Amino acid sequence: MIAAFLALSAAAANALASVLQRKAARTAPAAHTFRLSLFADLLRDPGWLGGIAALIAAFALQAAALSMAGLTLVQPVLSAELPITMILLAAVAPCGLRGVPWTGVGLLTAGLVGLLVAASPRAGVREPGTWSWIVACAICVGGVALLVVAALVARGAVRGVLFGVASSVSFALTAALMKEVTELFGDGLAATVASWELYGMAAAGLGALFLLQNALQSGSLVAVQPALTVTDPVASILLGIGLFGERVRTGPWVAVEVLGVLLIALGSIGLSRSPVLQRHHGVTTKP
Numbered sequence: 001m002i003a004a005f006l007a008l009s010a011a012a013a014n015a016l017a018s019v020l021q022r023k024a025a026r027t028a029p030a031a032h033t034f035r036l037s038l039f040a041d042l043l044r045d046p047g048w049l050g051g052i053a054a055l056i057a058a059f060a061l062q063a064a065a066l067s068m069a070g071l072t073l074v075q076p077v078l079s080a081e082l083p084i085t086m087i088l089l090a091a092v093a094p095c096g097l098r099g100v101p102w103t104g105v106g107l108l109t110a111g112l113v114g115l116l117v118a119a120s121p122r123a124g125v126r127e128p129g130t131w132s133w134i135v136a137c138a139i140c141v142g143g144v145a146l147l148v149v150a151a152l153v154a155r156g157a158v159r160g161v162l163f164g165v166a167s168s169v170s171f172a173l174t175a176a177l178m179k180e181v182t183e184l185f186g187d188g189l190a191a192t193v194a195s196w197e198l199y200g201m202a203a204a205g206l207g208a209l210f211l212l213q214n215a216l217q218s219g220s221l222v223a224v225q226p227a228l229t230v231t232d233p234v235a236s237i238l239l240g241i242g243l244f245g246e247r248v249r250t251g252p253w254v255a256v257e258v259l260g261v262l263l264i265a266l267g268s269i270g271l272s273r274s275p276v277l278q279r280h281h282g283v284t285t286k287p
Contacts, residue, residue: 003069007077013058015084020051067182071240072121076233101274108267115260118253124244140173160224163215168231170208176239177201225272
């Protein structure tokens with residue numbers, strides 16, 4: 001329960017970061033997509049810097065949750081970020097909470113609860129070895145590279161979706177490395193600083209953040225948001241099972257788990273169609 005509460009708090013901090021960062025990302029010049037100059041633009045925006053502070057808080061809360069529970073529990077709970085984002089935006093809008101598409105909130109919440117109840121995630125039973133990490137990193141990095149190449153060729157909403165999926169896979173890998181780093185804390189600070197996992201986590205996290213900014217800048221929110229919301233928990237569950245030996249229920253429960261993921265996707269689509277969220281996302285980009 002403590003881990004779930006920490007994960008939910010991390011989702012709230014991520015929601016605040018999303019609210020602050022989305023406007024900054026959409027006002028950056030379109031010509032700076034997938035260039036380091038995009039970060040130069042964003043660093044001059046106080047709102048984006050505030051979003052980074054919220055993101056750091058979310059990172060710490062997520063790490064605390066992962067030190068107590070597995071990826072299969074913590075990462076799906078982070079999907080609550082989207083309805084929290086919607087409520088935050090509506091609370092400061094003229095229409096107030098009446099502007100919240102509660103049907104979308106209900107669908108996403110029901111999907112998340114259904115997924116967790118059906119999966120009944122249990123802690124890992126093994127410590128990943130070197131080869132396990134090599135295989136996992138190769139699959140994630142290779143998949144992200146292919147998605148990025150495809151995104152650079154694509155245009156419009158498809159580009160945003162591809163960047164969004166790549167970002168979510170990177171965030172899932174970041175979470176897996178973060179969990180490993182929290183385990184290394186028990187061996188002391190020197191062992192943690194000397195570990196490759198710490199620097200791999202930092203690299204994956206920065207890459208995920210960079211891809212996220214490009215996803216938000218490149219595509220329609222209706223197309224991008226479901227990709228962001230669904231891919232991370234699915235990829236994280238697979239990494240939790242493959243790396244740490246975490247367990248979820250199989251058999252007939254798989255049908256309920258798939259239904260939960262579909263409800264999360266439907267709720268995400270419903271929320272992303274909200275006029276409040278659309279207005280916040282649809283800031284005119286600079287020429």
